[in-house]
Amino acid sequence: MFRKLVISVLIIAVLAATLAGWLFFTANTAFSEKSKYLYIRTGHATWPEVLQTFRDSNLVNNTAMLDLLATRLDVPEKIKAGRYELKNGMSLMDITRLLRNGTQAPVKLIITKLRTKENLAGFLGRKMEIDSMDVVAYFADSLQPFGFDSNTVIAMIYPNTYTFFWNASLGTIFDKFYGEYKKVWTDARRDEARKLGLTPLQAYTLASIVEEETQALSEKDTIASVYLNRLHKGMRLQADPTVKFALKDFTLKRIYEKHTEVESPYNTYRNTGLPPGPICTPSLQTLDAVLQPAQTNYxxxxxxxxxxxxxxxxxxxxxxxxxxxxxxxxxxxxxxxxxxxxxxxxxx
The missing domain is CATH 3.30.160 (Double Stranded RNA Binding Domain)
Structure with missing residues (x-):
């Protein structure tokens, strides 16, 4: 009788272990997409909150078993804020290990063209954990060590792909932006700007105007020559894109005299010289077209x-x-x- 009891207990234990193994090690995701992202906000990396997110977002089929496994593997004590990619077909063990190890999925910030500091703040607010209003405050308080301010911050940003963790700090983000800025401004480019009588900021600002004037790469160095000729002669640039920027209306297809009367330091119809900062993020090809302009009398x-x-x-x-x-x-x-x-x- 005792032997039969022992055998029965062993069979039940084996069956239980098999069931647990099946639940823990087989696919348990509850979505049809290729992958989904779990976002754990800073200050909310508590296991009950994370588990509730799993329930609310219907990420796994069995949150009770996820809770059991995660608790056994000390996930509640080790979990960290961040962005985690859950791939279709992952098991509960895969997900638990992902969270336990804090293996975040990085965010790729692909910057092509941004026009204003508000565009930049909104872009970072959408892509990162950061609030866009915190970015605006950062512009006002924290750019001085980089040599920029809220008018010139766009000159620090170069079109490229930047990789960050989702919950990276603003300091980390702008350190990387500044690192790219230093890579761009080689001694050779600085020397080219100096020969034209331009600082890096002025060259970038002029490049931003050329960028907005044309998409034809073959003409950019010639357009740059026009503006440089005007600058050297003391003429106003009278660049239509600066009027659009001053009005913050980038949909304008035609500039009339009424538009050129807007009072703004960016309106080059009213002000001589370059505006106080760039009006977009130009490509490196455009910057080099400005630094190596065509020689013309236009x-x-x-x-x-x-x-x-x-x-x-x-x-x-x-x-x-x-x-x-x-x-x-x-x-x-x-x-x-x-x-x-x-x-x-x-x-x-």
Whole structure:
């Protein structure tokens, strides 16, 4: 009788161990996507809160068994804030080890074009744990050691892919931005800027204007030459993109005289010289086009009337007036055609 009891207990134990092994080591994710992310906020890395997130987000099929396994492996004492990638098909053991080891999934910040410091703050607020308002406060209080301020902070940011942990501090983020800035501003680039009579900030600011003027890489060094010629002669730049920036209206397709009257240090129709900071993050190709400009006698340029995205360059104002009128007439015709199409569509 005793022997039968022992055998029965052993069988039950084996079955229980088999069931536990099946629950712990087989796929237990409850979503169909390739992966999902578990976000554990700083100050909320307590196991009850994390477990509730698993329940609320329906990340696993069996939160009770996850709780049991995690408790046995000391996860509640070791868990850390961060961003964790849960891949479809992971077992409870895989997930528990991930959390126990604090193996975060890094965030890739892909910066292409940003225009304003508010854009930058919002971008970081969306991608990282940081609140965008904390980023704005950081601009006001913490940029001095890097040699920047809230007007020039964009000049510290270069288009690239930056990798961080989701809960990285602002100090860590801007240290990396500044590290990239120092890589860009080699002795050779600094020397090129100096020969043009520009500081790195001024060269970057001019590059930001050129970046907004054209997407045609072949024209960037020529457009840069126009603005440099104007600067050296003491003429106002009269750059339309600076007016858009001053108005904070980047949807404007056509700049009228009423737009150029806006009072702003960024309005180069009213102010001589470069604006106090960049109006976007230019590409390195654009920066190098500014540092290695074409040698021209051009002082004016206007978009071609075929709307190809290219420009006509002129040495004299009289030459410029003629081609500028051609472009305005083409714009008027285009607007009239668009208005006729809109009117016809409304009356259908």
């Amino acid at each position: 002082f004016y340029f206007v978009a071609k009337s075929d709307f190809s995205g290219h420009h006509v360059f002129s040495e004299t104002f009289d030459q410029h007036v003629k081609v500028a009128n051609d472009f305005r007439n083409a714009q008027n015709v285009q607007q009239a055609i668009r208005a006729a199409k809109d009117s016809a569509a409304k009356h259908k």
